[in-house]
Amino acid sequence: MKIQFIKGHGSGNDFILIDEWTNGYTFTEENRRDLSLALCDRETGIGADGIVFVMESSHSDAKMRIFNSDGSEASMCGNGLRLHGRYVLDKLGKNEIVVETNKADLYVKRDGTIYEGVPAYRVEISPVLFNLSDLPMTIGKERLFNETVPALSDSIRFSAVAVPNPHLIAVGSREMIASNEQKRIAEMLNGENNITPDGVNVSFVHPIEKGTLYVRTFERGVGFTNACGTAMSASTLTTCQLGLNDYETPIDVFNNGGKVRCEVHQHEADRYSIDLIGNGTYMFEGTIQLDLSAPDQFTVHNQKTFEEQAAYEKLREEAESYLAVHVF
Numbered sequence: 001m002k003i004q005f006i007k008g009h010g011s012g013n014d015f016i017l018i019d020e021w022t023n024g025y026t027f028t029e030e031n032r033r034d035l036s037l038a039l040c041d042r043e044t045g046i047g048a049d050g051i052v053f054v055m056e057s058s059h060s061d062a063k064m065r066i067f068n069s070d071g072s073e074a075s076m077c078g079n080g081l082r083l084h085g086r087y088v089l090d091k092l093g094k095n096e097i098v099v100e101t102n103k104a105d106l107y108v109k110r111d112g113t114i115y116e117g118v119p120a121y122r123v124e125i126s127p128v129l130f131n132l133s134d135l136p137m138t139i140g141k142e143r144l145f146n147e148t149v150p151a152l153s154d155s156i157r158f159s160a161v162a163v164p165n166p167h168l169i170a171v172g173s174r175e176m177i178a179s180n181e182q183k184r185i186a187e188m189l190n191g192e193n194n195i196t197p198d199g200v201n202v203s204f205v206h207p208i209e210k211g212t213l214y215v216r217t218f219e220r221g222v223g224f225t226n227a228c229g230t231a232m233s234a235s236t237l238t239t240c241q242l243g244l245n246d247y248e249t250p251i252d253v254f255n256n257g258g259k260v261r262c263e264v265h266q267h268e269a270d271r272y273s274i275d276l277i278g279n280g281t282y283m284f285e286g287t288i289q290l291d292l293s294a295p296d297q298f299t300v301h302n303q304k305t306f307e308e309q310a311a312y313e314k315l316r317e318e319a320e321s322y323l324a325v326h327v328f
């Protein structure tokens with residue numbers, strides 16, 4: 001069969017976008033898993049952190065499903081939702097839509113630019129859950145906020161939050177960022193283990209100054225990525241809870257693929273939602289020719305490059321120079 005695709009990214013977190021809805025593709029669950037494994041492979045495939053599927057929704061403007069490069073499905077993806085949202089906003093000719101995701105219906109809006117020539121999209125990150133059973137994470141506690149977990153490290157303090165995909169967040173110094181601890185802990189928690197049996201996204205965060213932070217994430221189902229939207233949202237929330245940043249205020253979040261903005265909304269004492277604002281950039285598009293019974297034997301045709309990546313590159317270079325001074 002022939003599959004139309006767009007390769008794009010949010011903060012360098014790159015995805016293959018496939019519109020099942022408009023093209024009338026009828027994939028099985030096994031097909032989606034196999035396509036993710038075959039197409040996301042960086043050696044033998046197109047290469048991406050995941051596949052974002054655009055689907056019809058019975059009650060919202062569209063539905064998103066996101067599969068990691070290891071074939072597992074995630075309940076949410078912030079950077080992917082911006083890319084998906086941009087595609088659906090353009091398709092429907094709207095400025096604001098609601099997208100059905102695995103566990104919530106979330107708004108996506110056009111929101112000016114994040115840098116000269118780089119349009120921005122604002123997506124809602126919600127629900128925000130703190131019970132460890134929501135991740136799930138088992139350490140004999142109900143919640144984890146800025147505490148050490150002896151099984152992980154004697155000195156690094158972690159907070160756990162599900163948005164609703166699971167995140168473990170450590171806020172600390174440049175030395176913590178430079179250490180090998182994130183890799184060691186994330187690999188342990190994403191392998192066979194009793195603490196996070198479903199795996200977890202692990203972020204190390206350095207607050208640069210009030211209103212600005214750096215986040216690096218080891219993603220469940222992928223490994224280290226340039227950026228993880230839900231992780232940057234959850235990390236910004238943690239810095240607000242720690243009193244390092246303010247609620248209801250735009251906060252610049254630098255990552256290895258560029259920069260986004262996050263705003264944390266406190267609705268009641270313990271109820272939050274987060275807005276994630278950043279790019280949804282197309283890199284190239286094409287047609288994949290494959291047999292679904294052997295998806296790794298695919299070929300790509302009619303590949304066409306989008307020019308818009310050039311403007312994003314300038315944002316990325318500026319972010320890289322900033323991080324070289326303030327973090328690395």
Ligand SMILES: N[C@@H](CCC[C@H](N)C(=O)O)C(=O)O
Nearest residue numbers: 074077078079165228229230
């Ligand atoms: N990169 C995403 C998150 C993708 C899913 C994640 N790896 C998981 O398994 O929870 C983002 O931008 O939020």
